[in-house]
Amino acid sequence: MGLRDLLFGSKDTSSPDEYKDLTLKEYELSENPALLVKVATVTGLRESQIVKDQVYDGNIVIVDITRLKMDKINYERVMKDFYQVARDVDGDIVGLGDQQYVIITPKNVKISRDRIGGGA
Template identity: 45%
Template structure:
């Protein structure tokens, strides 16, 4: 995988991290008024380019039981980034710790990375992709 591909993938991970942080962030925000609400048709942004296969994909997974781990691990070994919802396991501390330990082992094995996003999301990355743990700050306009 070339440096350009890795740079683009890392940039996408950072953008997604910022999006997820804004979406699930803990910052206090003022209430929006109905006049400020703008409906956006997200479908126009979801263009799928099926003719162009990608070197790496960003996959989303729910980790609800130990049975979900093999597919998540497979995706990491295949070189994909996986955003994992660990919320379904938060009431089963033992299973959650065991699952995170296994994911850490896989990421270490492929020389990837694993990082938590809030309390219910984890990003696991494959070979050559590291997650920068510093938050990007806007410069303001």
């Protein structure tokens, strides 16, 4: 199923109430995008290296740091690494959602600090 089918409907006869699993692998292989938005959960230094590699490869990474914040020392080390990778690639980094998430971007992608809607 392609993006066109999702937007304009397909000949799929399944019920609209059924859950449909959209696998990212289908789109990664078929479209050759300029960059990807990846989602990660980081609990320590080991996972932070994977995130850094993704940013160095030119992808945007949204990182769940909720569990990482339980260990202040690891939190500070990982966040220092994330700030460094954003600086290295001339990207950007911002906290989101009461600092439960961090978004790290590669070169030529900046994150606006201005909120849209919601009275902010």
